[in-house]
Amino acid sequence: MAYIYELEVRMWEAAKHRDPEAFLEVVSPDAVMVCGGQCCTGAEYARIIPEFDCASFILEQFEIVNQDVDSVQVHYVVHTQVSDPANQELAGTFRVTTTWRNIEGNWKAVFNMDHRIGRP
Numbered sequence: 001m002a003y004i005y006e007l008e009v010r011m012w013e014a015a016k017h018r019d020p021e022a023f024l025e026v027v028s029p030d031a032v033m034v035c036g037g038q039c040c041t042g043a044e045y046a047r048i049i050p051e052f053d054c055a056s057f058i059l060e061q062f063e064i065v066n067q068d069v070d071s072v073q074v075h076y077v078v079h080t081q082v083s084d085p086a087n088q089e090l091a092g093t094f095r096v097t098t099t100w101r102n103i104e105g106n107w108k109a110v111f112n113m114d115h116r117i118g119r120p
Contacts, residue, residue, distance in 0.1 A: 004072050004100055005062055007107055011098075012078070016054045020046040027109045028101070034113040036089070042109070053087040054080055070102040077117070093117045 014022035031042035062076040082091045099111040
């Protein structure tokens with residue numbers, strides 16, 4: 001299941017590089033994204049990726065919590081830093097869960113949710 005970890009990293013790299021096309025290569029347009037207390041689709045989230053501020057990220061405690069042939073659910077902790085001090089609400093440590101589905105031979109994130117651990 002190392003490829004699921006790699007897909008998760010690709011999702012974060014797309015956000016870091018503010019690349020909505022790369023983001024939608026691994027996130028389903030109709031995915032449910034619950035981030036920062038807001039809920040939107042993967043396509044809606046991709047539209048805000050160009051303004052997203054993630055200078056760096058580190059994934060830790062990566063674990064697969066459920067899997068079958070066509071779906072995998074993961075949980076991990078991510079530490080993020082921002083480049084602009086005005087975006088400090090995006091910096092910090094978060095617990096994240098993502099559900100990945102094999103859709104017609106391509107693995108896509110269909111659900112993603114984060115929850116801040118502590119305060120920035």
